[in-house]
Structure formats: structure tokens, C-alpha cells
Amino acid sequence: MKIENFNLTINQDLLLDNVSIFFEDEKLNLILGRNGVGKTMLLDLISNLDNNRPSNFYDFPDSRQIIYHSQGLPFIAEATVKDTIALIGDLSKDSPLVFEDLPGRIKSNLAKPFGALSMGERRYLTIWLFLQIERELYIFDEPFANLDLGVVADILSLFYDKLDQGKKLIMTSHQFDFLIPEKTHVAFIENQTIAFNDNLIAFLDRYHSFGQAFGEER
Numbered sequence: 504m505k506i507e508n509f510n511l512t513i514n515q516d517l518l519l520d521n522v523s524i525f526f527e528d529e530k531l532n533l534i535l536g537r538n539g540v541g542k543t544m545l546l547d548l549i550s551n552l553d554n555n556r557p558s559n560f561y562d563f564p565d566s567r568q569i570i571y572h573s574q575g576l577p578f579i580a581e582a583t584v585k586d587t588i589a590l591i592g593d594l595s596k597d598s599p600l601v602f603e604d605l606p607g608r609i610k611s612n613l614a615k616p617f618g619a620l621s622m623g624e625r626r627y628l629t630i631w632l633f634l635q636i637e638r639e640l641y642i643f644d645e646p647f648a649n650l651d652l653g654v655v656a657d658i659l660s661l662f663y664d665k666l667d668q669g670k671k672l673i674m675t676s677h678q679f680d681f682l683i684p685e686k687t688h689v690a691f692i693e694n695q696t697i698a699f700n701d702n703l704i705a706f707l708d709r710y711h712s713f714g715q716a717f718g719e720e721r
């Protein structure tokens with residue numbers, strides 16, 4: 504999957520200038536960058552939900568083979584967790600989800616309305632549910648927002664399981680301390696362009712930390 508020589512203009516402001524990004528199929532692809540650099544806009548275009556993926560985006564799966572977990576979590580506030588699972592569970596696999604097999608963090612909340620869950624509980628539930636739906640490519644916009652480190656670790660192991668099953672993964676995040684460098688590929692957007700596009704080991708060799716990456720570019 505790759506993007507070549509892509510320009511993005513919003514209201515006559517150039518957001519991305521001649522951007523080329525290479526994604527690695529076997530790795531967790533991390534898009535890094537300050538607030539407002541255009542990460543979500545890139546994910547929106549990759550997902551092709553509005554049928555507007557540009558022609559210089561190459562080798563991404565068809566939108567029907569993509570799961571896109573966006574930052575907002577627009578579920579039905581009054582529906583219980585059990586109802587929400589039933590809603591998404593129908594899309595998941597050939598066999599319906601078995602409630603006894605649910606992770607403990609979800610099982611303990613089954614009777615609560617979705618709207619009563621904490622932000623972290625909502626995010627964990629929806630990410631877990633979306634991962635039950637079999638697709639070629641999973642896209643997550645800020646999956647770790649509001650999550651404690653234990654939940655982050657649980658979700659990361661689900662992400663790595665997906666990679667082991669040959670699935671592809673792209674996500675944005677402002678944190679990467681807990682990612683396995685050998686399994687992570689980075690696209691770092693800065694100053695309207697790609698400042699870095701290689702694995703996380705090489706990124707850490709060059710920048711040491713996200714803070715320093717920003718500092719060096721200022």
C-alpha cells in the first residue's frame with residue numbers, strides 16, 4: 504500500500520505538499536504528526552467511504568474490505584452493551600459472538616447502557632467489536648486515547664494477532680512508547696510533508712522520542 508506525490512488543499516490552504524508514503528503490510532503502520540497536520544483526512548481518503556480515494560493511492564483494499572474505527576464513537580447511548588454487541592456481532596463472523604467468551608472488561612458491563620460507559624470503556628468495547636469483523640485492512644484513528652496502559656496492552660496484542668493472521672493495520676497515535684519497534688512502521692508528517700517513513704527502530708535512532716522529533720523540526 505502506498506501514496507505517491509499527493510497534494511491536499513483545504514479551503515485554499517495547502518495541508519499536504521507532494522506527500523509520498525509507503526506502508527508495510529506485515530507491520531503496524533503508525534501515522535505520526537502534530538494536531539491538525541492531516542492524519543485523519545488521510546485515513547478518511549484511504550478508507551474510501553465517500554468513494555473519493557485519489558488515483559495516486561495504490562494497492563489499498565476495496566472499501567468493503569476495510570474496517571475504519573474513527574475518533575468519534577457514534578453508538579446509541581440508550582442501547583445496552585449487550586444490544587450493542589448484538590448490533591455489531593451480526594456483522595462479525597459466520598458464527599455469532601458467544602457472550603460467555605467475551606473479555607472480562609466487556610462482560611462486566613453487559614447490562615449498562617453504552618452512554619453510561621466511561622470513554623475508555625467505550626473505546627475498548629468498540630475496538631474489540633470492530634476487530635471481530637473479518638476484513639483485510641483495519642484503520643484506527645487514535646485508538647489509545649483515554650485508555651490506561653493495561654487496556655492499551657490488551658488492544659495491542661489483538662492488533663499483533665491480526666498482523667499474524669495476515670491482516671493489514673494503519674493507525675494514528677500521539678504515543679508510541681509501548682509499541683514493539685521491530686513490528687512498527689512510521690510515517691511522520693511535519694511541515695506539510697513526510698519527514699520520515701521507515702521502521703520505528705530507525706525512527707528512534709534518529710529522533711529518540713516524539714518530543715525530540717518535534718523539537719528538531721522547529
Ligand SMILES: Nc1ncnc2c1ncn2[C@@H]1O[C@H](COP(=O)(O)OP(=O)(O)OP(=O)(O)O)[C@@H](O)[C@H]1O
Pocket residue numbers: 513514518536537538539540541542543544545
Ligand atoms: N471540512 C473542513 N473544513 C475546513 N477545514 C478542515 C475540514 N476538515 C479538516 N479540516 C482541517 O484540516 C486540518 C487537518 O485535520 P485532521 O483532522 O486531518 O488533523 P489530524 O492530523 O488528524 O489532527 P489530530 O491529531 O488533532 O486528530 C485541520 O486543520 C482541520 O481543521
